[in-house]
């Protein structure tokens with residue numbers, strides 16, 4: 001058998017591609033997934049991380065709203081270790097918001113999205129930091145989901161079921177034999193090699209980059225993408241414990257999501273070009289604009305430290321209507337009508353509906369491959385999610401404080417046993433307290449967690465640790481921990497000093513890239529960080 005031949009090749013390792021890899025491999029289909037960077041490094045890792053209740057879409061998109069409501073329940077059940085069922089509120093502040101309240105109620109009902117109106121008093125008791133002038137409040141079932149680990153656990157489960165997952169592998173072009181797509185040519189960045197892989201079916205799950213392969217096909221109609229950049233701001237401290245949405249049609253700066261020890265405020269909506277997709281960065285005016293809007297929901301927001309901001313591009317189809325009103329539903333584009341076989345593009349949707357999208361694509365492909373097995377992903381938990389593990393269990397098993405245990409229990413679920421087994425080799429010799437060594441103090445990331453992800457979760461370069469553990473994502477943005485990570489990587493691999501220094505430089509540049517749009521405090525912090533690494537560590 002040709003080792004480069006698979007039933008299916010999936011291009012793109014965001015939530016959608018990884019979800020398809022998991023679904024198909026659980027059905028017994030052989031899969032190769034190719035991602036040009038790290039898993040979840042595209043739109044998935046740059047979103048708001050909101051597990052939608054559907055409330056946000058009831059006005060414009062009843063189908064997407066219902067899909068979100070159904071998938072929300074499924075994800076809370078299959079991924080209890082990386083989701084938070086915190087609930088959310090839609091709050092009305094202006095007279096216009098109040099009028100929208102009636103429409104919201106009716107539309108939630110018709111889309112089967114649960115909601116309940118509550119008193120202002122009940123709301124302000126639950127969220128004392130929010131605007132006291134709120135006039136109407138509806139409760140919904142919004143939640144939080146870790147987009148990085150969601151994607152990575154999907155890929156991990158796909159691997160357990162036989163899939164091959166290759167990160168840092170960029171598909172350069174499709175391999176086409178007359179009118180049949182028979183594989184792809186890709187560049188393996190880690191080994192600087194061009195490779196070819198073959199398949200019965202190729203799936204393009206590249207989100208906003210999805211139109212890139214269409215130029216290789218002679219099509220009468222092409223996918224017109226309008227990539228729409230949205231910017232988000234991470235603010236230190238959990239200033240709210242539920243999701244806060246403005247009670248109005250979706251607009252800018254009208255959602256706050258509690259995420260680990262911080263909150264995320266967003267978002268904006270700006271058309272960008274396809275050439276800009278790999279280098280999106282908000283300018284200072286966008287950050288100030290978002291903070292102004294954030295003040296309406298949380299009046300003291302500007303008193304808190306902005307940890308970071310980032311931008312992603314929504315994969316929307318170009319239309320005449322406003323970008324905010326573009327549909328959030330998804331489509332499978334099959335090229336058979338155009339005379340091409342063995343290839344499809346999955347496009348649109350939401351993080352919340354990634355599993356459903358994967359199910360529909362997998363059903364489609366299995367039909368083409370005459371595979372009769374059915375989808376199991378709505379029933380079978382993601383790895384680590386077999387049961388809800390309480391933070392007290394982490395505290396006891398790993399001998400860590402309450403805050404560290406809190407952070408851990410939103411990542412590892414039942415893997416705490418494996419991580420705890422690694423603890424004995426990672427004790428903090430300074431404290432002498434039999435505790436695992438803390439490597440990132442802002443996000444309470446310990447050495448055994450880092451070693452565990454290195455062993456299981458596709459860590460190839462230094463910056464990959466961050467997306468799996470949140471190392472370097474906290475308030476100091478990796479001011480001290482990259483040396484410690486490099487030390488761990490050096491002990492676990494045979495990488496040369498110069499390669500590790502290159503990887504550290506790249507990881508730090510990623511942290512420092514926001515400098516041109518940063519506020520004065522962040523600029524000073526980045527300057528200090530540069531001194532520490534450039535002077536202290538001789539990193540030129």
Ligand SMILES: Cc1cc2nc3c(=O)[nH]c(=O)nc-3n(C[C@H](O)[C@H](O)[C@H](O)COP(=O)(O)OP(=O)(O)OC[C@H]3O[C@@H](n4cnc5c(N)ncnc54)[C@H](O)[C@@H]3O)c2cc1C
Pocket residue numbers: 011012013014015016017034035036037038039040041042043044045046047048049050051052169170171172205206207208209228229230231232267311312313314315348349350351352353
């Ligand atoms: C600002 C913003 C906020 C959002 N907030 C939410 C939210 O709160 N909740 C929610 O449910 N949804 C949200 N979304 C939508 C959600 O993020 C996306 O729908 C979802 O993440 C898309 O996942 P994907 O896998 O389809 O695309 P991506 O995550 O973009 O994955 C595509 C992957 O393909 C890779 N790729 C591209 N070209 C190649 C190539 N040639 N070879 C190999 N790999 C390639 C890319 O590197 C990328 O990793 C938000 C989106 C944005 C932009």
